[in-house]
Amino acid sequence: MSEELVASENEEVLWSKNVMAVLCGLKEVPNKPGLFIKDRSVHPEFSQRDHALDYMTYLIKQRQFPVPVHVDNQNWVEGDVIIYGNLVVTVEGTEDKNRGIIVGAHYDVQNNLSNCWRGSSGGYLVTQGADDNTSGTVGCLTLLRRFTKKPPKFTTIVICFDGEEPGEWNGLAVGSAHYVQNLLKDSNLTLVSSVIADMIGATPTTPGGLIVATSKQIDYQQLQAKTNENVKITSKITVLDSKSRLSCLSLSDSLHFPKYGIPTVLLSYLGGMQSLPNFYHTERDTMDIINWTTYIEAIDLLEYLSSEPLPSIENANAHLPIPNEQLVAQLMEMGFSQEQSKFALIQSNNDLNQALSLLF
Numbered sequence: 001m002s003e004e005l006v007a008s009e010n011e012e013v014l015w016s017k018n019v020m021a022v023l024c025g026l027k028e029v030p031n032k033p034g035l036f037i038k039d040r041s042v043h044p045e046f047s048q049r050d051h052a053l054d055y056m057t058y059l060i061k062q063r064q065f066p067v068p069v070h071v072d073n074q075n076w077v078e079g080d081v082i083i084y085g086n087l088v089v090t091v092e093g094t095e096d097k098n099r100g101i102i103v104g105a106h107y108d109v110q111n112n113l114s115n116c117w118r119g120s121s122g123g124y125l126v127t128q129g130a131d132d133n134t135s136g137t138v139g140c141l142t143l144l145r146r147f148t149k150k151p152p153k154f155t156t157i158v159i160c161f162d163g164e165e166p167g168e169w170n171g172l173a174v175g176s177a178h179y180v181q182n183l184l185k186d187s188n189l190t191l192v193s194s195v196i197a198d199m200i201g202a203t204p205t206t207p208g209g210l211i212v213a214t215s216k217q218i219d220y221q222q223l224q225a226k227t228n229e230n231v232k233i234t235s236k237i238t239v240l241d242s243k244s245r246l247s248c249l250s251l252s253d254s255l256h257f258p259k260y261g262i263p264t265v266l267l268s269y270l271g272g273m274q275s276l277p278n279f280y281h282t283e284r285d286t287m288d289i290i291n292w293t294t295y296i297e298a299i300d301l302l303e304y305l306s307s308e309p310l311p312s313i314e315n316a317n318a319h320l321p322i323p324n325e326q327l328v329a330q331l332m333e334m335g336f337s338q339e340q341s342k343f344a345l346i347q348s349n350n351d352l353n354q355a356l357s358l359l360f
Contacts, residue, residue: 121284135201209236
């Protein structure tokens with residue numbers, strides 16, 4: 001390994017550590033002196049996820065990209081109160097602007113006022129959420145940072161999802177559910193795959209090393225072969241069949257995309273519920289458990305998985321309804337794109353009124 005490469009990797013680690021420290025409340029927010037982000041849970045009384053969203057938006061807007069980039073805070077409200085907010089960054093592809101690849105991670109964390117807490121009881125306790133899932137979040141931000149030097153070939157939508165952690169105030173992965181339900185209202189892209197990163201910071205808990213769980217649309221054996229050939233890291237990479245008992249695909253933001261025929265993978269070091277680390281959903285999920293060597297290698301893998309469409313199984317989406325061509329034409333006459341029309345009709349099982357309610 002050249003000295004130049006080592007220096008580059010060290011600089012990337014230092015940048016990642018600094019960003020993680022801000023999100024974990026260990027350093028003040030640089031664009032808001034005196035402010036520390038102490039709680040990114042979905043608890044309505046304590047949460048400071050809005051400050052985290054502002055900080056991440058600030059980070060992206062400070063960067064210069066060689067291709068057009070659109071930054072959107074996708075908020076949804078009840079009354080005058082913002083309930084959840086996703087950060088959606090669309091980076092235009094250098095070779096294919098019309099096909100899109102999604103890369104995402106959730107930035108919310110647990111506190112002990114939740115039915116998913118596994119740590120100490122009593123009082124009010126918060127976790128830094130360094131591994132779950134500040135590691136995935138900073139991984140996505142690091143990928144965007146890499147795009148300033150080497151932009152993606154395909155249009156890439158990098159999303160920091162809100163509201164993934166289940167608790168007493170929300171269900172599982174509500175931020176990504178909201179995105180999926182609305183993703184084609186303002187987009188003419190054909191979405192070819194999605195890659196979700198959740199817990200990529202700590203030392204792998206299984207002999208499989210870095211785990212890539214796949215949806216049933218993906219040819220996992222072909223993906224394993226291609227990954228082994230193209231990703232040169234020291235960590236072992238295991239691509240799981242969609243039927244594997246080690247798969248956690250349905251327990252993160254990767255839950256929703258396969259429902260709509262989008263080939264999806266979940267990247268994590270976590271393989272199945274049997275391997276939950278002792279700091280998971282506890283106050284012990286702090287920055288000192290991050291393995292920075294594995295973390296950088298996970299980002300290398302994340303970058304590869306999002307560099308081109310994932311290898312798919314032919315006819316894997318045969319169970320999905322085929323959009324009625326007459327209804328497609330009718331919706332297109334109303335001003336919707338062909339992709340928007342087909343997606344809405346698939347979701348609504350060719351019910352025109354339901355399709356319209358999704359599109360408006």
